[in-house]
Amino acid sequence: METLKNRIQGLRDQFAQAAPQVLDQAALQELRNLYLSRKKGHLTQLFELMKGLAPEQKPAAGQEVNSFKQYVQSELDRLEKELQAPSRSGPSVDLTLPGRASYWGAPHPVLLIKERIEQIFLRMGFSIEDGPEMETDFYNFEALNFPPHHPARDDWDTLYIDDDLLLRTHTSPVQIRVMEKKKPPIRMINPGKVFRKETPDPTHLPMFFQVEGLVVDHGITFAHLKGTLEYFLKALYHDSIKIRFRPSFFPFTEPSAEVDIGCTVCNGEEDDCRVCKGTGWLEILGAGMVDPQVFKNVNIDPEKYSGFAFGMGVERTAMFSFQIPDLRYFYENDLRFIRQFSKK
Amino acid sequence: MKISIDWLKDYVSLDLSDTQVISTLNRIGMLVDEWEETEDDTILELETYANRPDTLGHLGVARELAAALGIPLNMPDISIVENDKQIAEHFDIQIMDEDLCPRYCGMIVSGIEVGPSPDWLQKRLRALGLVPVNNVVDVTNYVLFATAQPIHAFDLAKLKGSKIMVRRAKRGEGMRTLEGRDVALSQDMLVIADEKDPVALAGVIGGEKSAVSEATRDVLIESAYFDPVSVRQTWKKAGVQTDASYRFERGADIKFPPHAAALAATLLTQMGGVAYQGMLDVYPKPARPKAVVIRHHRTLELLGAEIEEAFVTKTLKDLEFQLKEQQPGIWQVTVPTFRVDIEREADLIEEIARFFGYENIPSQLPMWETVDLSQDRKRSLETGLRQLMFHQGFDEVVNYSFTDPAREELFRRDRGAIAIRNPISTRAALLRTTLLNGLLQTVVWNKNRGAEGVHVFELGHIFSQDEEDKRELQAMGMITWGALEAPHWQGPGLTTDFFHLKGTCESLVASLGYQAVSFQSQDHPFFEAGHALALHLKGTEAGILGRLKPEILEAYDLNEPVWAAEIDLDVAFEIQPHVFHCVPVVKYPSVIRDISFLIDRGVPYQGIKEILDGLNLPYLERHTLYDRYTGTGVPEGKVSLSLRFVFRHPQKTLQAGEVDALQEKIGKALRSNFEIQLREGGEN
Numbered sequence A: 001m002e003t004l005k006n007r008i009q010g011l012r013d014q015f016a017q018a019a020p021q022v023l024d025q026a027a028l029q030e031l032r033n034l035y036l037s038r039k040k041g042h043l044t045q046l047f048e049l050m051k052g053l054a055p056e057q058k059p060a061a062g063q064e065v066n067s068f069k070q071y072v073q074s075e076l077d078r079l080e081k082e083l084q085a086p087s088r089s090g091p092s093v094d095l096t097l098p099g100r101a102s103y104w105g106a107p108h109p110v111l112l113i114k115e116r117i118e119q120i121f122l123r124m125g126f127s128i129e130d131g132p133e134m135e136t137d138f139y140n141f142e143a144l145n146f147p148p149h150h151p152a153r154d155d156w157d158t159l160y161i162d163d164d165l166l167l168r169t170h171t172s173p174v175q176i177r178v179m180e181k182k183k184p185p186i187r188m189i190n191p192g193k194v195f196r197k198e199t200p201d202p203t204h205l206p207m208f209f210q211v212e213g214l215v216v217d218h219g220i221t222f223a224h225l226k227g228t229l230e231y232f233l234k235a236l237y238h239d240s241i242k243i244r245f246r247p248s249f250f251p252f253t254e255p256s257a258e259v260d261i262g263c264t265v266c267n268g269e270e271d272d273c274r275v276c277k278g279t280g281w282l283e284i285l286g287a288g289m290v291d292p293q294v295f296k297n298v299n300i301d302p303e304k305y306s307g308f309a310f311g312m313g314v315e316r317t318a319m320f321s322f323q324i325p326d327l328r329y330f331y332e333n334d335l336r337f338i339r340q341f342s343k344k
Numbered sequence B: 001m002k003i004s005i006d007w008l009k010d011y012v013s014l015d016l017s018d019t020q021v022i023s024t025l026n027r028i029g030m031l032v033d034e035w036e037e038t039e040d041d042t043i044l045e046l047e048t049y050a051n052r053p054d055t056l057g058h059l060g061v062a063r064e065l066a067a068a069l070g071i072p073l074n075m076p077d078i079s080i081v082e083n084d085k086q087i088a089e090h091f092d093i094q095i096m097d098e099d100l101c102p103r104y105c106g107m108i109v110s111g112i113e114v115g116p117s118p119d120w121l122q123k124r125l126r127a128l129g130l131v132p133v134n135n136v137v138d139v140t141n142y143v144l145f146a147t148a149q150p151i152h153a154f155d156l157a158k159l160k161g162s163k164i165m166v167r168r169a170k171r172g173e174g175m176r177t178l179e180g181r182d183v184a185l186s187q188d189m190l191v192i193a194d195e196k197d198p199v200a201l202a203g204v205i206g207g208e209k210s211a212v213s214e215a216t217r218d219v220l221i222e223s224a225y226f227d228p229v230s231v232r233q234t235w236k237k238a239g240v241q242t243d244a245s246y247r248f249e250r251g252a253d254i255k256f257p258p259h260a261a262a263l264a265a266t267l268l269t270q271m272g273g274v275a276y277q278g279m280l281d282v283y284p285k286p287a288r289p290k291a292v293v294i295r296h297h298r299t300l301e302l303l304g305a306e307i308e309e310a311f312v313t314k315t316l317k318d319l320e321f322q323l324k325e326q327q328p329g330i331w332q333v334t335v336p337t338f339r340v341d342i343e344r345e346a347d348l349i350e351e352i353a354r355f356f357g358y359e360n361i362p363s364q365l366p367m368w369e370t371v372d373l374s375q376d377r378k379r380s381l382e383t384g385l386r387q388l389m390f391h392q393g394f395d396e397v398v399n400y401s402f403t404d405p406a407r408e409e410l411f412r413r414d415r416g417a418i419a420i421r422n423p424i425s426t427r428a429a430l431l432r433t434t435l436l437n438g439l440l441q442t443v444v445w446n447k448n449r450g451a452e453g454v455h456v457f458e459l460g461h462i463f464s465q466d467e468e469d470k471r472e473l474q475a476m477g478m479i480t481w482g483a484l485e486a487p488h489w490q491g492p493g494l495t496t497d498f499f500h501l502k503g504t505c506e507s508l509v510a511s512l513g514y515q516a517v518s519f520q521s522q523d524h525p526f527f528e529a530g531h532a533l534a535l536h537l538k539g540t541e542a543g544i545l546g547r548l549k550p551e552i553l554e555a556y557d558l559n560e561p562v563w564a565a566e567i568d569l570d571v572a573f574e575i576q577p578h579v580f581h582c583v584p585v586v587k588y589p590s591v592i593r594d595i596s597f598l599i600d601r602g603v604p605y606q607g608i609k610e611i612l613d614g615l616n617l618p619y620l621e622r623h624t625l626y627d628r629y630t631g632t633g634v635p636e637g638k639v640s641l642s643l644r645f646v647f648r649h650p651q652k653t654l655q656a657g658e659v660d661a662l663q664e665k666i667g668k669a670l671r672s673n674f675e676i677q678l679r680e681g682g683e684n
């Protein structure tokens, strides 16, 4: 009798140890066979063993064996259930396995930055305007104070379709088109694709994106230009970004300014910084007060209204923001590049 | 342009460190891009400005610095050794075209021994990266980089006759340049000619025949003003651009030619030459200086900064403008001839702002009034489309708007492609007529780099033309090939197919708010026959989708199916969307009926759907195709379709009897329109 009890206790311990190791149906079946097989399962053996006991010992032994059988049965049922409906806890599931996510497409980095720029100006109450990429010489040059043989046209190597039609070299023609149609106040940005006759290399592209903007109203001053662009740059980068306004000479703005930000890579602290060439500054915007002649070209009285215009290259801004080393990355459309911007 | 700080010191006494010089120049808008320190000098790489030709020489840069620092500008010394000959008695200059050459000065320096220049001069030129040639050539280069006035030296002995004629080239004339290039001349080109032939291309380059050589003893110095447009057209036509043409086309200082000639003569006589007395200066119609009025109050109105009158007048005077007060606060300003950029009051205000310092102008945000935001619907639609495509797992790309004519030919439609007259390469000679060409290249690029699936879209403009017009449209293209997701430990990933693309198009149309959408089979040159659908919005065709045809894929070495769609956004955005209204949520339970039937495989589902939609059944909330089966138990040529109908009454629980009647109506409609065999009806 004692032998039987000890034997049962031993089997119970073995079962308790084996149960957590059961991770699939095969292991469960193996365990079931080990204990319940009619041929030589442990329980069959126990019942066999019982047969050899004295009759007065049999009821007590029968109780012991039956209770153990019930225990085994219910444990096996429990394991079966766990395997069928994977449990939320417990050792039978490896929670370190990778999860399942749906793929979210990646925006093109240039359009990602363009959208960020647009969002900031939308918050300031600017409208967004579009225009054709195939433009006339008049809108692209003449209306902006570039007479037909002005050498300033050499700053833009233009792609022509015929004597009059060209691929716009900047998005400024949109500003002329809007000023012809709408009366001030005008507060707009005109983002879009522009084209130049350039062979692609790490710092040049024949096609890129610009965001330009225009404000026309009574009493607009250079101080407003500064305030607006400082607000914009702080919103795009961060509140403590260094900003510098320098004079420049654009034919369609007087006064003209170029706007630099402190180098986003070295913060002006490395003499051999590849990005700012050690100057500590990155040129980010061109801007200026709209030339009175440009206003006259679109029948706006420059004595009553004034305004400022600005423009920036989106690729450059994206390069500074994400430290992209080579402009050609943008239009190769290598998904190993583009997918890095998923959910950014 | 390279500027030597040591050279600047010839004209302005700089008591500043290099860094101070650089920051002073930057502050007034002369941007120093880079600089390099040499043994006893610092060479600046100064940005050039198309409308500031006066700063294309050291003297002009020094003038800006002097004004910024409030110190005087020292003009170069003129002191010429002369012989007893009067130039006018020995030589003559005749201008035949005063429009193209309003002024021409000449001086003769004789008895020069051509040889190496003195060290100081060689050093000046080397600092700018130039290689010294001989003393005469070096002097002409020196004067150009010192004063921005290009000059030229002819070997007097090689000129035929004793007269220079400034005239247009004659038909059939030609000239070999100093560089040994033969240039065919045309009648719109201005040339400098001796009594026989052209000896220089005016303002561009000298001729080989009259060039200075070792044997030269006497030279004629030319210092002139040429019309910018004429010089520009001439160099473009001749294909020769020089430091001289670069300056003339931007506008030289019409007052300066005599000074530059005298400076050259000074230097040549220092090197042993002797000048003839006097100067030939042909200047038939002296230019009237420009006058511009500036009003003090406009500085505040345009700059938003309080700038004192005294600052305004001092700055302009330092820059050599002459002021005459008309009334208090208003001056008539005479513009120096070297400032070709100053035309208007705003230009003068720019000068004042530059020297006042942009950092001293306050920074303000204007008080905004509301503006017209009419473009915003289109913008928000675009934003929505992009988000939807990301959600569908498509990556965004941007392809060049140019395209290879050979590739474009594969995507030929009824309208032709627009050619670029001066393309960057022959493989980028057309404007794209479709986005799909570029998108297919994106697939190939990434497949060749190991991608197992490419699903990308692009928003952009496409271009086309016919005899009547050239057109530019906004389009959206999408393409899908291969694995949609990486295999996961829980099972293999999905692979794309036509219905992934179609589902994306359906969601896209829904996101635009269009309800009356239909897809109609259509033959299309991009797609395999029987594998293309046209997308119709409210009856207007707005796009096309399908499986690209093998001829196109073969050209890209692709042998797996690729599906693509192109949507005309100008059309899609133009259509008025369905006005959205929210529908109350009904609390009564629904009744679901499933109907399964066998039908010919050739019957399109769209036909069945149209019949069912046409019934306008009451209380039908929706119906969906939830199973489509061919195989065991389904006869050859047939397909088993299972549709689920969900009925719901807004104000009560529907009775089985009511739904039975509706279900009967559905069965009848199907039977009367199609050969069908009902399988089993479901009742829940």
Ligand SMILES: [Zn+2]
Binding pocket: A263, A264, A265, A266, A267, A268, A269, A270, A273, A274, A275, A276, A277, A278, A279, A280, A281
């Ligand atoms: Zn840096």
